[in-house]
Amino acid sequence: MQRIGVFVCWCGSNIAGTVDVAQVAQSAAAMPGVVYAKDYQYMCSEVGQNMIKQAIAEHGLTRVVVASCSPRMHESTFRKTAAAAGLNPYLVEVANIREHCAWIHKDKAEGTKKAIALTRAAVAKATLNAPLVAGESGVEKRALVIGGGIAGLQTALDIADAGYAVDIVEKSPSIGGKMAQIDKTFPTLDCSACILTPKMVDAATHENITLYTYSEVESVSGFVGNFEVAIRQKARSVDAKKCSGCGLCAEKCPSRKAKSEFDEGLRTRGAIYIPFPQAIPNVPVIDRDECTYFKTGKCGLCSKICPASAVSFEQADEVITQRYGAIVVATGFDMIELDKFGEYQYGQHPDVITSLEFERLTNAAGPTGGKFVRPSDHKKPKKVVFVQCVGSRDTSGRGKPYCSKICCMYTAKHAMLIRDKYPDVEASVFYIDVRTPGKNFDEFQRRAVEEYGVQYIKGMVGKIFPEQDKLMVHGVDALSGETVVIDADLVVLASATKAKDDAEALGRMLSISTDTHDFFTEAHPKLRPVESHTAGIFLAGACQGPKDIPETVSQAGAAAAKAIGLLSKKKLVTNPCVTTVNEALCSGCLACEKICPYGAIAAKTIELTNNGVKETRVVAAVNEALCQGCGGCTVACRAGAIDLKGFTNRQIMAEVDAICF
Amino acid sequence: MLLEEKTSQEQAFEPLIVAFCCNWCSYAGADLAGTSRLQYPANVKIIKVPCSCRVNPNFVLRAFQKGADGVVIAGCHPGDCHYSTGNYFTRRRFTLLMNMLDFIGIEKERFTVDWISAAEGSKFAAVMNGVLEKVHKLGPNRKMRDKRWKR
Amino acid sequence: MIRTKVTPTTQTEALAEVLDICGTNAANCMQCGKCSATCPASSRMDVLPHQVVRLLQAGQVEKVAASQTIWSCASCFACSARCPRKVDPARLIEAVRLSVVRKAGGNYLKADAVPALADEAMPQQALVSALRKYSK
CATH class of the missing domain: 1.10.1200 (Non-ribosomal Peptide Synthetase Peptidyl Carrier Protein; Chain A)
Structure with a gap:
């Protein structure tokens, strides 16, 4: 028979307000196996913990039940207490009488009754608890950062500076991400390239950082501290070791049909190309879908003219398998497609562009060399109309219901820059609300209005009609109640941001969750903003939700700190609540093996003596290092041979029985 | 049981609902319901499981046998399982159990499988209130109940 | 024009009737003005569609009912098609129109x-x- 001690916490008035704690303790004392029951104001306090330790020693307790707040809150606290008193920590059970009882119910009699029932269930379970010993696992001192934009670069640099090896996996041929495409950054109007490219160079030259560009994560297995990741390095068709980055191939490539991704399709590029002049690595890549050689077997000009003979048509994809202790996801965002917004003529008229295209159009290194001209006839526009919230805050299904967060600021930036450089150009902004909650943000937007004379119109654009060489923008000024028409030369649409299209697939690969818009979900919206629900996987940047650069950088630093904290640990304590197989019952059907998501179960041949005859039998065996303790296999087992430690069939049955008492 | 006792009990039907909640989502959702001070009746008693796929159909049957009037299994939304695929097993298994319960005469409404994330405290309360409402309409569960069971 | 001060809660019954007829929720509107910007009949309207929704949000059914707008609306549903918040201004206007017609009594x-x-x-x-x- 167990000697169980029950400790009922008042939690000040949090529990004691709706639960008669004294009565709970009194009822608990009468429960089978309970030899000691006590209530106290704050069980988690030092005094309360000492009370538990003392009782363990004085009454020879073999099990401890604490009726208090959620085990998610203080289970580990009380386990440590028990361990300090020499009791196996897994012999402690917590009955949740605060979140699941006192805070839910107003009626004291009802609350007390339920608290007693929950305590009874915990006592019943604790009776059957077995001492468990947590294993230890090592930590691979290497981090993986998925995504080579500003979020990924910052995270990688921070981790690398702490002395740990970091690999960056970047899908496109160069690191840099969205920030590399941007001309100026708000609210200080720093040149984006001037602050980003040094970081790119730092990352590329850092002794602790390895870059895998033009690469994708193919599979992820393992667990915190011991992830095994396969990275597919796509064939560049150029030998990076030989290439000197002279760019002759890209210059001479006769294929010119492909649209430059970096210039948002405003310029074409060769089939062999370097995405942008500051690309890192400065090694061209052959777009095999566009290359004449790959399509017809003819041409091969690049290979012939390359002074370093670096072009290699035979190069194949390479899969690199590497072990990591921590993974940081920094895959960023995209802009939505505007095909559902026919009224704006985007895609129909060349002078209706998105904001990101506008960034390229006004960039000194952009397709027009920084000359501010409109795409259709290369004439300087006289009137520019900006439309905000194109698809943002849209619940109709055409766009996204959330606020994209960055558009108000970059639109103010665009309008201000135009008015600054070309005071003769008129700039109007259609907005629903101006949202500028950031340091120096509102001042910035007001400056656009007050000093630069940008016309802000609260209202939306209903339709745009091209008339001769003008775009007639029909909108409304909701404040004055007048309809508005502007004969614009250029219309810039602030399209909504969205999660990467493959975010959900990546999330599934990493077993981290995504929200309804495919942004990755943080473990706690306030207290664990950079952690995912899966231990050892962290989030940085706009892959978690729309974010501007300062926010992204600070989140990247936070994610790096979390990753460093993990990597600096010598050993990790593993969850001892894993499954075990009763070999005597196991029939070797291996139904459990098929459903295990971790591949933790495998067949094992055992020898046994049956009536004096030696025979071999196949049974299931659990690899405790891989088992994460979901318990799915226990239900699949027809013979009931497999059970989950800490949540055994008997324990849960006992809880059911106790609740239905 | 005395006749008077019985009638008085019937007058005030206090259903018992056993809820199996996944530690990673619904249990935390129930915590959030508590933290947000949302109300649902005290008849709901929660048992924590590491994953909804840990719930053996036997547990559900045991609960009904021991006098529960309703059983709820709550796990993560499909695709969001902490263990990647656990809740898919839950979904398949309990679709079958649902049919079996129907077959043995336990009303389908007494048994609910729902997906409640850690952020959905209000959904947790709503689901529990919904279940109770249905069970109240059905009255006490008499099928399968153990004769020795006094409740 | 003489301005009167508005008390948002005075015409709750009339508002309930309108919302009941159309089945849409005026509260979803965030006053972006897309409906007014889109409306092909706005030139004949004294109160623009987004103002109609705003007046209804503020419970001012009478003002909408007395407006020219409800008779100028061609029910082309352009506003409803482009409304980012699923407010459906055309239905709201139609509802006010109906409530007026119903109260008018006799057969026209x-x-x-x-x-x-x-x-x-x-x-x-x-x-x-x-x-x-x-x-x-």
Whole structure:
């Protein structure tokens, strides 16, 4: 028979307000196996913990039940207490009488009754608890950062500076991400390239950082501290070791049909190309879908003219398998497609562009060399109309219901820059609300209005009609109640941001969750903003939700700190609540093996003596290092041979029985 | 049981609902319901499981046998399982159990499988209130109940 | 024009009737003005569609009912198609129109009288909506 001690916490008035704690303790004392029951104001306090330790020693307790707040809150606290008193920590059970009882119910009699029932269930379970010993696992001192934009670069640099090896996996041929495409950054109007490219160079030259560009994560297995990741390095068709980055191939490539991704399709590029002049690595890549050689077997000009003979048509994809202790996801965002917004003529008229295209159009290194001209006839526009919230805050299904967060600021930036450089150009902004909650943000937007004379119109654009060489923008000024028409030369649409299209697939690969818009979900919206629900996987940047650069950088630093904290640990304590197989019952059907998501179960041949005859039998065996303790296999087992430690069939049955008492 | 006792009990039907909640989502959702001070009746008693796929159909049957009037299994939304695929097993298994319960005469409404994330405290309360409402309409569960069971 | 001060809660019953008829929720509107910007009939309106929704949000059904707007709306549903918040201004306007017509009482138009009045060139839809508007 167990000697169980029950400790009922008042939690000040949090529990004691709706639960008669004294009565709970009194009822608990009468429960089978309970030899000691006590209530106290704050069980988690030092005094309360000492009370538990003392009782363990004085009454020879073999099990401890604490009726208090959620085990998610203080289970580990009380386990440590028990361990300090020499009791196996897994012999402690917590009955949740605060979140699941006192805070839910107003009626004291009802609350007390339920608290007693929950305590009874915990006592019943604790009776059957077995001492468990947590294993230890090592930590691979290497981090993986998925995504080579500003979020990924910052995270990688921070981790690398702490002395740990970091690999960056970047899908496109160069690191840099969205920030590399941007001309100026708000609210200080720093040149984006001037602050980003040094970081790119730092990352590329850092002794602790390895870059895998033009690469994708193919599979992820393992667990915190011991992830095994396969990275597919796509064939560049150029030998990076030989290439000197002279760019002759890209210059001479006769294929010119492909649209430059970096210039948002405003310029074409060769089939062999370097995405942008500051690309890192400065090694061209052959777009095999566009290359004449790959399509017809003819041409091969690049290979012939390359002074370093670096072009290699035979190069194949390479899969690199590497072990990591921590993974940081920094895959960023995209802009939505505007095909559902026919009224704006985007895609129909060349002078209706998105904001990101506008960034390229006004960039000194952009397709027009920084000359501010409109795409259709290369004439300087006289009137520019900006439309905000194109698809943002849209619940109709055409766009996204959330606020994209960055558009108000970059639109103010665009309008201000135009008015600054070309005071003769008129700039109007259609907005629903101006949202500028950031340091120096509102001042910035007001400056656009007050000093630069940008016309802000609260209202939306209903339709745009091209008339001769003008775009007639029909909108409304909701404040004055007048309809508005502007004969614009250029219309810039602030399209909504969205999660990467493959975010959900990546999330599934990493077993981290995504929200309804495919942004990755943080473990706690306030207290664990950079952690995912899966231990050892962290989030940085706009892959978690729309974010501007300062926010992204600070989140990247936070994610790096979390990753460093993990990597600096010598050993990790593993969850001892894993499954075990009763070999005597196991029939070797291996139904459990098929459903295990971790591949933790495998067949094992055992020898046994049956009536004096030696025979071999196949049974299931659990690899405790891989088992994460979901318990799915226990239900699949027809013979009931497999059970989950800490949540055994008997324990849960006992809880059911106790609740239905 | 005395006749008077019985009638008085019937007058005030206090259903018992056993809820199996996944530690990673619904249990935390129930915590959030508590933290947000949302109300649902005290008849709901929660048992924590590491994953909804840990719930053996036997547990559900045991609960009904021991006098529960309703059983709820709550796990993560499909695709969001902490263990990647656990809740898919839950979904398949309990679709079958649902049919079996129907077959043995336990009303389908007494048994609910729902997906409640850690952020959905209000959904947790709503689901529990919904279940109770249905069970109240059905009255006490008499099928399968153990004769020795006094409740 | 004389301005009167508005008390947002005075006409709750009338508002409830309107919302009941149309089944949409005016509270979803965030006053972006897309409806007014889109409306092809806005030039004939004294109160723009987004203002109609705002007035309804503020419980000012009478002002909407007295406006020219509800009779200028062609029910083309352009506003509804482009509304980012699923407010459906056309239905709201139609609802106010209906509530006015219902209260007006007497029959404006009898079905038997229609053939004589009908114009060959009149579109079917106009005929149907005329019946909706003027008959009871």
